[in-house]
Amino acid sequence: MSAYANQVKSYIERYQAEFGGDGMLDPHAVAEWAYRNGLHKPSVRTVVDAIAADIAQQFREEYRTDAKGQRYRAMHAVRSKKGDKTMSLWADMDDERAPREHFVRSFAQRRQQIVGDCYQLKTDVDVYNAKNAAQKPIQVPLDFTYDVEELQLPFQGKKAA
Template identity: 85%
Template structure:
């Protein structure tokens, strides 16, 4: 274990000894406790990463509604590697300067994330079903065409009106 890892382990053990509790650890409560006691002093990089994470979360949660009543996510990210560092660049759909290629890549990456989630869900269901062979297998359809069409119905009705 690294020196940093040993330091963190040490104050986790101290926290558990001082706070007692039920064996469950809240990382936020532990971090606040360690910070208040001067046991963990965040580096500038850690602070910048935390602020950047907050900004990215704000970007993810910004939605707008167009003239047809469609609620859309305003900002979209593209993840890419620069050397050994992974970074995300964000663009606003309403910014005319934002290149189309950014959104092509962003939408393709989001689709790939959905495929990965579906693959993992299918694996989890298959493993669960394998552990319970005497029971009727759980079926999880992965074709979302009808689900998406159903969610679009209220918008189609609005356009006709």
């Protein structure tokens, strides 16, 4: 664990010791407490990273509607490494200058994120079920074929206006 990660972990432990609570933690409340108590003084890099995160969030939340009434996400990211730094480059689906290869990579990376989320969900459910063997096991199906088809039903047969 990095020194920064250890520092953050110590904030969390101090916050829990001071406030006790019900075992639920709000990261914003912990961060505000750490900042207010002088445990963390943000650097210019931290501020720039926070602003960049806000910009990326805006990109993530930009949706448009096509002629058939389908709502789609307009901006798509590709994560890549340059040296030891990971970066995300965003492109707009409606920008003719954006290369097709960007979207091929973006969609493949998003699919891998979904696979990773499903793997982790399955692991979490399996561990929970093992820890609670006296209870009926929680079942979480991971085949989304019918879910996606159901969501697409309103758009089937519609033609562009």
